[in-house]
Amino acid sequence: MQQSNTYIITFSAILTIILGLLLSGSSQILGPLQRKAEELDTKKQILGAVVDGDQLGKMKPEEVLSFYESRISSKVVDIEGKVIETAPDGSPVVAEKVNVGKNYKMAPENRMYPIFIYHAEGNPESVESYILPVYGAGLWDEIWGYVALQTDLSTIEGVTFAHKAETPGLGARITSSDVQERYQGKKIFDESGKIQSVYMQKGEGKDYESDLHKVDGMSGATITANGVNKMLKNYLEYYSAFLSSQKAGQQTEVVAVN
Numbered sequence: 001m002q003q004s005n006t007y008i009i010t011f012s013a014i015l016t017i018i019l020g021l022l023l024s025g026s027s028q029i030l031g032p033l034q035r036k037a038e039e040l041d042t043k044k045q046i047l048g049a050v051v052d053g054d055q056l057g058k059m060k061p062e063e064v065l066s067f068y069e070s071r072i073s074s075k076v077v078d079i080e081g082k083v084i085e086t087a088p089d090g091s092p093v094v095a096e097k098v099n100v101g102k103n104y105k106m107a108p109e110n111r112m113y114p115i116f117i118y119h120a121e122g123n124p125e126s127v128e129s130y131i132l133p134v135y136g137a138g139l140w141d142e143i144w145g146y147v148a149l150q151t152d153l154s155t156i157e158g159v160t161f162a163h164k165a166e167t168p169g170l171g172a173r174i175t176s177s178d179v180q181e182r183y184q185g186k187k188i189f190d191e192s193g194k195i196q197s198v199y200m201q202k203g204e205g206k207d208y209e210s211d212l213h214k215v216d217g218m219s220g221a222t223i224t225a226n227g228v229n230k231m232l233k234n235y236l237e238y239y240s241a242f243l244s245s246q247k248a249g250q251q252t253e254v255v256a257v258n
Contacts, residue, residue, distance in 0.1 A: 042096070043068045048160035049148035050118045050129050053177055072131075073117045073124065079109050081241030101142065104135045108238055115242065118148065129157045130246075132239050136231025139223040141165040143174065143231060147183075153243045154189045156198065161228065171224030182208075182215035188236050195240050197233040200225040 040061050047056060047068060056064065074095035076084045084093050095114035103111040114133055120126035129148040136143050145161035158181075161174040173179050183198055190196040196213050204219040217225050236243075 039096075040064060043072075045160050045162060046072065046116050046131055046146050049131050049146040049158045071119050071121065073119065075115050075117070076112050077115060077239075077242045078112065079238055079241065081239075081243075081245045084112055100133045100135050100144065104142075108234075111238070113238060113242070115239075116146075127151055132235065134231050134235040136227050136234065138163055138166045138174075138227040139171050139221075140167070143224070143227055145174075145231075147232065147236075149188070149243075153247050154187050156183050156186045156188065159183045163224075166224050167221070170218065171221040173218050173221065174224060174228060179218060186215065187212040193244075195233070195236050197229070197236050199229045199233075 044056055044064055047064070051067075059067065076093045076095050076098060078084055087093050093112065095116060098112050098114045100114065103113075116131040116133075117127055118129040118131060120128050129150060130153065131146050131148045134145050134147055141164035143161065143163045143166065145159055147159050148157040149155065150157050161180060163172060163174060166172040166174065182200075186198040188195060188197055190213075198213050198215060200215050201208065201217045202222050202225070204217050206216055208214040208216055
């Protein structure tokens with residue numbers, strides 16, 4: 001039986017409303033769960049720069065969060081190395097809530113730069129590492145990571161890298177422990193005290209153990225490697241004012257973000 005236009009329009013409107021309510025309800029329910037999953041993943045990446053991946057993998061989500069809270073403190077600085085505590089609206093600036101990817105779209109001098117400080121177990125006054133977020137572009141899309149520096153603020157303790165769409169088996173290998181371990185013990189400053197960074201080389205299978213600023217490359221993934229190199233060099237430069245002031249033992253100035 002052919003239905004009238006009024007029936008069809010009414011039925012479509014009711015169906016649209018019902019589906020909209022269902023989607024809205026799902027978003028309300030799943031939203032907090034998704035945010036918690038993202039928070040857990042981010043904190044695992046931060047800890048991954050200083051904690052063995054196997055150890056993290058054995059932890060339950062609540063154990064990861066508890067470990068993070070007991071061992072990590074944080075702050076946010078601007079490109080001049082000054083601590084930012086207050087946003088323009090008067091709200092406190094929290095490092096864990098700074099969207100580094102969103103900041104990446106701004107001019108470097110307008111960005112906020114989070115710093116995560118890894119403390120000795122049971123001693124929040126004792127610093128073991130400084131962990132700096134880095135962000136850039138790979139072959140196909142965004143790449144990012146965290147670089148942990150020892151207390152000399154020059155030697156790399158460890159790194160974690162992640163990506164959105166690099167090629168499996170090639171550029172995507174930046175997430176592997178084999179590649180990330182190559183950065184351990186490398187230096188980011190040269191002998192004159194300038195940022196030198198660490199560069200992944202083209203090709204794979206060479207020994208760069210004696211070179212403090214080079215690591216072996218990834219065969220077939222030169223563009224991704226170049227993206228990692230640029231990402232590290234850029235962000236270490238952005239953090240250089242803070243690092244230099246810390247190395248000199250200077251008191252960090254506190255400013256409000258404009």
